[in-house]
Amino acid sequence: MGFADLFRRRPAETRSNETLAALGAHWLGTPGTRFPAEQLAVTAACVAVISGQLAGLPVRVYHFEGNTxxxxxxxxxxxxxxxxxxxxxxxPDFVEWMAASALLHGNALAEIVADRSGRVVELRPIRWGLVRVELVTPGRVIYHVTGDDLSAPMGTTRRLLASEVLHLKARTDDGVIGVAPLRRAMAAAAHAVETDAHSKSMWRNSDRPSGVLMHEKNLSAGAAERLKESFVSRYGGENRGAPAVLEEGLKFEAFPTISPEDAEILAARRFSTEEIARAFGVPAPLVGILDHASFTNSETLLRHFAQSTLAHWARKLETELSRSILTEQERETYEIDVDLSGLLRGDHAARWAAHKIAIDAGVLTINEVREVEGWSPLAKVASPEGEGAV
Incomplete structure (x- = not known):
């Protein structure tokens, strides 16, 4: 490389927001269509529980003065x-939308609107399907956004810099574009979709009768047809389940409600739903899979979900809000906190009993307990002995 090549502008690199070829996902359909696994009930439940819980968490802005x-x-x-x-x-609607977009598409984007003094006054959501990402040397990211009549006129294209957007993303392979959990678990997603399609096909094409009528003598075709019509009219439709009275040695033998093949399909569907929940990091009981759920482990499972999955997304939201909303000067003394304490704490009575013991023993002050609980300190608090201020 010559000396002049060091200053030569390199061409911009455009990265699509769907890398289907790299994923080998030939069965996903054309870009822009919905991912089939997104339409499964377990996927909707996983996205709902993560985005809904994240949207309900308090978001607070703190300012540091010394150590306080x-x-x-x-x-x-x-x-x-x-x-x-x-x-x-x-x-809550905005956070829920951002989280759902990041979970389903790997990315969520919102435009930051500021007033003349530079203060943020609005966050406008942008559908990820309308975004094309361009990586420009040296390390600059440009978002090309096509208008959808909500944030800009239909068909127009705008360029937004990284400092002008809030970009929440799932784990990335290149540091720029997030990859949705389902696209990382392609085998599980494909199995779930194929099992669902197979079970629907079996249901539509099933020709297995509910049972058989048997008679000790041979019946003519006309007699058999009349017997069938008489039996169905008496015990079929709205009369299903009524007691049957059979005459002249006639017997009815019912077939099993669930065949071995049906049982295998049910087991396969149950396994695939658990795999999808595992891909999202959601405990199975939280999305309605109650095989191993009990009253004793429900609180533990919720805390495990908060610590292993929700805390990860809350931290992502905190850092992205700090990066995009706070100025460089504010980052030195300001902190954005998505408060998970309500979900991470154990029994309420036991926690406050422990706080009281710590205050009485002089291990913590009242203000330190308030800080643990996520509350601002009191300006002047009497000590437990009634002397001075804490």
Missing amino acids: RHETPSHPLARLVRRGPNPWQSW
Whole structure:
């Protein structure tokens, strides 16, 4: 490489938001169509439980003064949390949409709208299917957004820089574009879709009768047809389940309700739903798979879900909000906190009993307990002995 080549502009690299060829997903359909596994009930349940729980968590902005932090409700982000990030969404709706988009498509994008003084006044969601990502040397990312009449006129294209967007993404392979959990678990997703399609086909094409009528004598074709019509009219349709009275040695033998083949299909579908839940990191009982659920382990499972899955997405949301909303100067003294404490804590009575013991023993002050609980410190709190302030 010559000296002049060092200063030569390299061509921009365009990265699509769907790398189907690299994933070998020939059965997914053309780009822009819905991923079949997204339409499964277990997928909808996994996305709903993660995005719904994340949307319900409190988001607070803190300001540090020395070693003490104070909640700052006057910060622009705190106002968006209270009033809503845009005219058509509340904050929980916005977070739920962002999380669902990141879970299903690997990425969620929102445009940051600021006033003349640079304060953030609005966050506008952008559907990921309308985005084309361009990586420009040296390390600059540009988002080309096609208008959809919500954020821009239909058909127009705008260019947004990384500093102008909020980009929540799943784990990436290149540091730029996230890959959805289902696309990383292609084998499990394919098995679930194929099993679902096979069971539907069996249901539609099944010609297995519910039972057979037997008679000790041979019946003519006409007699057999009349007997069938008489039996169905008496015990079929709305009369299903009524007691049958059979005459002249006639016997009815019912076939098993579930055949061995049907049982295998049910077991395969149950296994595939558990695999999908595992791909999203959701305990099976939280999405309605109650085979191993009990009243004793439900609270433990919820805490495990909060620690292993929800905390990961909450941390991603915290850091992306800090990167895109806070200025470089604010990052030194401000902190954005998505409060998971309510889900991570154990028994309420036991926790506060432990706090009381710690205060009485002088291990913690009241303000330190309030900080553990995610509350701002009191300006002046009397000590347990009634002397001075804590």
